[in-house]
Amino acid sequence: MEQDQSPEPKNNNRVLLIVALILVLLGINGVLFYMNQQKSKQNEQLQADVVTKDAKLEEQIKQYEALKADFERQSQEVQGMGLANDSLEAKLAQINADLLKLRSFRASSFSVAEQRRFKQRASNFEAQLRKKDEEIAQLKADNEALYTETTTLKERQNKLTDTISTVVRSNQELSEKVAVASRLQxxxxxxxxxxxxxxxxxxxxxxxxxxxxxxxxxxxxxxxxxxxxxxxxxxxxxxxxxxxxxxxxxxxxxxxxxxxxxxxxxxxxxxxxxxxxxxxxxxxxxxxxxxxxxxxxxxxxxxxxxxxxxxxxxx
The missing domain is CATH 2.60.40.1930 (Macroglobulin (MG2) domain)
Structure with a gap:
């Protein structure tokens, strides 16, 4: 009878071992599943960040392109008034340099610090642009006033010239009449x-x-x-x-x-x-x-x- 009961403890141990192994495997799978879930979320976040950065980079490039167009417009207006536009040419050179650098960025490398830096530079350029527009508007107003004044002066001068010509002609006619009248007989x-x-x-x-x-x-x-x-x-x-x-x-x-x-x-x-x-x-x-x-x-x-x-x- 004692020989028949000896295998049972061994079988129980084996079952316990198998159960423990299954539990370990389940735990490992759980951990792996959790890690995979976290990694997936991280990848999604990274992808979302890249999309956001790419949008901000494109937005920044468009902002600089608009600034470039406005400064080119100002340069043409100033040149059309016959004035020097060296300062505008210098600003255009700076904007072109920034555009070249922005276009060389990848979305993943367009850091928050770079975003802030270029945004601040763009704000400075916009402030300079507005100030220059005010100066150009004032110059146009002054030129228009000067043109009106010059035109008025020319009209007055022409009238005065006509008056002088009339007086000279009248004096000449009068002199001729006097000369005729003063002839002796x-x-x-x-x-x-x-x-x-x-x-x-x-x-x-x-x-x-x-x-x-x-x-x-x-x-x-x-x-x-x-x-x-x-x-x-x-x-x-x-x-x-x-x-x-x-x-x-x-x-x-x-x-x-x-x-x-x-x-x-x-x-x-x-x-x-x-x-x-x-x-x-x-x-x-x-x-x-x-x-x-x-x-x-x-x-x-x-x-x-x-x-x-x-x-x-x-x-």
Whole structure:
């Protein structure tokens, strides 16, 4: 009987061992399951962090691209106003450098510190951008005001120029009228001849015998003129023979002067102080040789303008 009962304790021990082994295995599996669960959660968290970082990196890149576009716009506006844009070019260079660095990041390496740093730099750039926009707006307003003021001044200058031109033209017309009005007139022109015996002869028909003429005497009065200044006037007398040539001799007081821009000969001249009293003037001319027969003309000039004319005949 004792030999039959001896295997039972061994079987019990074996069962206990198996149960213990099963429990250990279950524990290990539980631990492994838990660890796998934790690892899965960690991977999901890591993946979520990467997605978040990638979104923030893309957002930061877009922000810098927008800043770049705005600074390029400002640079063009400043350049369009003819101003230097060196400071804007320097900012664009900084933004391009930051963009290049941002695009070189991987989402996993875009740390929180880097995010904060680039976000702060972007905020600084935005503040500078707003300040520059205010300056540009003020410059545009100043330029517009200056343009309006310049346009107004030009309009006033043009009106003033027109007014001055009108005044100058009016003065010129007035001067021309005064010049015309101030011209002297030779009145009561009379011709007489003097023979070799110093006897003078006058004829209402102004006809004389040539062989008896030694000198030609021309007398007239300077007509009244309240416009012409009282001053010394130079009177020229031209004695024109029948062939159309003016008698001219330096030794007897002849010379040249200008008539309507052309040079002409005068026979004699004298200075007369005009006093506006219808004062008489006389020319006495001796040719020193025989006179030609035919129609002679006497022309009187003052200031290059004819003031009187008459004719006489020598037969």
């Amino acid at each position: 030779a009145e009561n022109i009379r011709i007489g001849v003097v023979n070799s015996r110093e006897k003078e002869k006058a004829d209402d028909d102004n006809e004389f015998k040539a062989r008896r003429v030694e000198k030609i005497k021309v007398t007239f009065n300077l007509g009244r003129n309240d416009v012409s200044p009282k001053e010394t006037k130079q009177i020229m007398m031209r004695l024109i023979e029948p062939d159309g040539a003016a008698l001219y001799n330096l030794s007897t007081g002849g010379g040249t002067f200008m008539i309507d821009g052309a040079e002409a000969f005068y026979t004699a001249k004298q200075d007369v102080v005009f006093d506006n009293t219808r004062q008489p003037v006389q020319f006495l001319y001796a040719k020193g040789a025989g006179y030609k027969t035919g129609l002679h003309t006497v022309e009187l000039y003052e200031g290059g303008v004819m003031i009187g004319k008459t004719t006489f005949t020598l037969k």
